[in-house]
Amino acid sequence: MKWFKVGKIVNTHGVKGEVRIVSTTDFADERYEEGNKLYIFKEKQSEPVEVTVASHRRHKNFDLLTFEGYQNVNDVEQYKNCEVKIPEEQLTDLEDGEFYFHEIIGCTVKTEDGVEVGTVKEILTPGANDVWVVKKGGKEVLIPYIDDVVQSIDIDEKEIVITVMEGLLD
DSSP states (O other), X not given: OOEEEEEEEEEEETTTTEEEEEEXXXXXXXXXXXXXXXXXXXXXXXXXEEEEEEEEEEETTEEEEEETTOOSHHHHGGGTTOEEEEEGGGOOOOOTTOOOHHHHTTOEEEETTOOEEEEEEEEEOOXXXXXXXXXXXXXXXXXXXXXXXXXXXXXXXTEEEXXXXXXXXX
16 A cells, blocks of 8 residues: 655643644644544554544644544544555546646756756745755755746656746756
8 A cells, every 4th residue: 555644643632632733744633634544554553544634723833633432632642754655546537737746856946958957855834835845965955936037847758847037946
């Protein structure tokens, strides 16, 4: 089975079984919707622990979740530093022009002239639009995911073509 990471439990929050997650999912509100199944992967454990989301809220830069059957901080303490994943069949179809992070990460970025800029290593979500961290050698370039810059995305070929705006590659 193929698994996709949606976040990492970095700590507990309060005494009522809430966990603090640093999310790596592109759709936190959908992933953490009440009633959804998530899977916690503990180190040195062959099978993940299936949990059902009981509640979700945002607090600062974290997603705070509780799980059904876990009402106490002592119940969830064991999951600190564990990854939270979903199986491939939980991925939903996206609208045209929308992509999952795992589809973009690893793509080669080129200019319209065919000059290779590098490979997308990470996606930042600071606010208005996503920013792709593109790395070539030891150099990192930040590419905003906006229509003026990103001209085409070919997921099958793992290739992205961008228009270079002034100061973008400096």
